[in-house]
Amino acid sequence: MHPILRLDEVVKTYEQHTAVDHVSFEVPKGKIFGLLGPNGAGKTSLIRIITTITRADSGKVYLDGEELNSSHPMQIGYMPEERGLYKKMKVGELLLYLAQLKGMSYQEALQALRGWFTKFDIKEWWTKRVDELSKGMQQKIQFIATVVHRPKLLILDEPFSGLDPVNTNLIKDEIYQLSQEGTNIIFSTHRMEQVEEICEQIALIHQGKKILEGSVTDIKNTYKDNLFRINYTGELGSPLDSSFRLLEQKAGSLDVQLQPGQSANTLLQHVLGQGVQVQSFNEILPSLNEIFIKTVN
Amino acid sequence: MNKLPLIIKREYLTRVKKRSFILTTLLMPLGIAAFYLIVALMVMYQSDESFNIAVLDRGEILENFEQDSIGNIALIRASQDLVTLKDNMEALKYDGILEVPALESAYDKKLTVFFYSEDSPSLEVQERLRSWMKDHITTYKTQRLELDSVKLAALKTRVAFDPKPIDESEEDTSSTMSSVIAAGIASVLTMIMLLIITIYGNMVMQGVMEEKTNRIVEVMISSVRPFQLMLGKITGIGLVGLTQLAIWAILIPLVTMIVGAVMGLSGAEMPAANMPANTEDMAEGMEMVQQVLVELQNQNWALMIPSFFIFFLAGYFMYAALFAAIGSAIGDDLSESQALTLPITIPIILASYITFFVVIRAPDSSLAVWSSLFPLFSPLVMPARMAFEPPIWQVLLSLVLLIGTCIFLVWLAGRIYRVGILLYGKKYNFMQMMRWVFYNN
Structure with a gap:
């Protein structure tokens, strides 16, 4: 099976500044993919190439096995970070217009939009003018505009910026649902904690270069330090065996780093042998934020 | 798939449905009617006094x-x-x-x-x-x-002046009135062109700025090419202009006629002093009206109307595209637009001045000829010169130059536009805009 998106040595230079520097990665089908990187890392430049807004100086992009061409924008839904709507238009007219620009017929667009309006329970907005809606309402409209044509690939650039928690959850649920229905989703953000929550697969971009790629679990396992935290009640009879590296000890809590050759089981057995009640035993995995900082340094 | 018609339709409909458009389109003829009415009433009022x-x-x-x-x-x-x-x-x-x-x-x-x-x-x-x-x-x-x-x-002799062609095979169309009539037609054509280009060119610029400020432009160009968006906007707004002109072309004469008819009823005792005092003057007046009508018929409308239309289209597209390019570089900073639009407005105004002060008096002078060939001036100057029947090769040369320049400038504007609309938060100058032309987007 083709990956939904494959980038091969993509380069984009603006005057003296290299925004995208030989980036290659694959976005597997059926997963929520996180495109990560701090501000100015080149995420938006990369997305603009994928959405055919700009063209790469060199390198190739394949959408579902086909090299990117002018028919592809119809199969992509893109919600840019810099987003907006025609403020003076009626909501219904605007959405019909945007849907038709994505290649839908008037009737198709009307039907699909009615579905969304029912789903979000916003039928009475149809004849309102965009600038009569609140910011959060406008974001919902923006989201509908992005997905109404049932794109194969959905690219969301910082989709939660400016959203309140209620609307964030609403859009988040929609993202999950679209993913389950088979939409491939690229989620671009600089907020690493959001990615950990939502994405299964990521690529990490820094200063135009890709520095990490893979599933979130794999990456975390690669970067883990074999740290374990044990919470217990009772008194430790004797200090921990010196073969274990004790990082921190607080009342009822131990942070231990396993040394080569040691397993979690031996640690747990050793602690249990100390005559305490173990309440929890967890591996401490690094956050993506920590991994990012580590790789950049 | 061609999305241009969709874009044109939106640009057209959103503007035509605006209350301000409907108001100005209808109020303008009413304003003119009111003006006539007031002038007529003033004349009548004086005649009441004995x-x-x-x-x-x-x-x-x-x-x-x-x-x-x-x-x-x-x-x-x-x-x-x-x-x-x-x-x-x-x-x-x-x-x-x-x-x-x-x-x-x-x-x-x-x-x-x-x-x-x-x-x-x-x-x-x-x-x-x-x-x-x-x-x-x-x-x-x-x-x-x-x-x-x-x-x-x-002893009193009226002298009429009738220019004749040297070559007798040429049709003699000119008479006393011909240059006066031609000057009148020329001024009106240039005036219309000047108004359309500046008013609707600015509307294009504001439309581009609005899209950039509203941040909808990136959503749009993920569906359509920037060039399509620009062309759609220019065409849509151009059609708005034509609609307004067409409505005025019907309403203004209509309203004027209605006012004339209403005033005519009570105009039976119109002041005699407003009429030529004696029969001799009256005859002269009638003759003049006759000549004006003949001259108007003599004008080569079959050539003039289509050429005016082509000059109008090319001129509008050329300047509107330049306004769009400027709009893309300004973004939300309206105060910046003054400095950047000046280089576009200067040729428009210069060309109008050349028409009003040179072409009308000396339509075959070298300044008139050259400026009717120079593509930045020709949309405003050539239609005016057409009223004076210039050599046909000049008209054709002017058209070729204008269309070529128009295509080049629309292309150039498109190159600037596609870069400009995606840049936020900075002001740009002409040097930077020219560099965008060579960007590999």
């Missing part, structure tokens, strides 16, 4: 005169002397006294008449009395000098 004037003919110049009337002025020969007249003005219902002293000799070239009244007479009344006096003095002098009035009348 004047009774006692004429004291002390020099015995006014022979065969007992009473007379010029428009709203009634003149009556008075038998009383000046003092009696002055004392009894109200009782005798006189508004004024005209005292005509004697002429010392028939060779006197000047005569001062005196006018006594409560309020000093209006300029119009003065003018009418003066010309009335003049006519009477002429009659008086003719008699005193024993001249033959028929022979005197024969």
Whole structure:
């Protein structure tokens, strides 16, 4: 099976500044993919190439096995970070217009939009003018505009910026649902904690270069330090065996780093042998934020 | 798939449905009608006022005169002397006294008449009395000098001027009025062009800025090419302009005619002074109207209308594209637009000035010819020159140059536009904009 998106040595230079520097990665089908990187890392430049807004100086992009061409924008839904709507238009007219620009017929667009309006329970907005809606309402409209044509690939650039928690959850649920229905989703953000929550697969971009790629679990396992935290009640009879590296000890809590050759089981057995009640035993995995900082340094 | 029609449709409909568009489109003809109405009412009002004037003919110049009337002025020969007249003005219902002293000799070239009244007479009344006096003095002098009035009348000759082509095979279309009419047509055409290009060019620029400020532009160009978006906007707004022109072209004459008809009903007693005073002038006036009509028919409309349309289209597209490029570089900073639009507005204004001050007076002068060929000027200058029947090769050359330049500038503007619309938060100058042209987007 083709990956939904494959980038091969993509380069984009603006005057003296290299925004995208030989980036290659694959976005597997059926997963929520996180495109990560701090501000100015080149995420938006990369997305603009994928959405055919700009063209790469060199390198190739394949959408579902086909090299990117002018028919592809119809199969992509893109919600840019810099987003907006025609403020003076009626909501219904605007959405019909945007849907038709994505290649839908008037009737198709009307039907699909009615579905969304029912789903979000916003039928009475149809004849309102965009600038009569609140910011959060406008974001919902923006989201509908992005997905109404049932794109194969959905690219969301910082989709939660400016959203309140209620609307964030609403859009988040929609993202999950679209993913389950088979939409491939690229989620671009600089907020690493959001990615950990939502994405299964990521690529990490820094200063135009890709520095990490893979599933979130794999990456975390690669970067883990074999740290374990044990919470217990009772008194430790004797200090921990010196073969274990004790990082921190607080009342009822131990942070231990396993040394080569040691397993979690031996640690747990050793602690249990100390005559305490173990309440929890967890591996401490690094956050993506920590991994990012580590790789950049 | 071609999305241009969709874009054009939106750009057109959102503007045409705007209340401000509907209002200006309808209010303009109404405004003109109101203006006509007011002017007409003013004329009528003056004619209501009537004047009774006692004429004291002390020099015995006014022979065969007992009473007379010029428009709203009634003149009556008075038998009383000046003092009696002055004392009894109200009782005798006189508004004024005209005292005509004697002429010392028939060779006197000047005569001062005196006018006594409560309020000093209006300029119009003065003018009418003066010309009335003049006519009477002429009659008086003719008699005193024993001249033959028929022979005197024969001295007056009207000279008409009719330019003819040297080559007799050429059709002779020009007459006295032709250059006047042509100048009129030329001014109107240039005026329309000037208004359309500046008003709708600015509308294009604001549309681009609005899209950039609203941040919808990136959503749009993930569906359509920037060039399509720009072209769609320019075309849509151009159609708005044509719609407005078409409505005005129907409404303004209609409203004017209605006002004319309404005023015509009560215009039966229109002031006689507004008509040519004597039959000779009347004939001349009629002849002029006739000539104007003939000249208007003589104009080569079959060539002029289509060429005007092509010059209009090319000129509008060229300038609107430049306005769009500027709009893409400004973003939300309206105050910046002044400095950047100046290089576009200068050629437009220069070209109009050349038409109004040079082309109309000397349509074949070298400045007129060159500026009707120069593509930045030609949309404003050539349609005006067309009224003076320039050599056809000049028209064609001008068209070729204009269309070529138009295509080049629209392309150039598109290159600037596609980069400009994606950049936020900075102001850009012309050097930077020119670099965008060569960007590999």
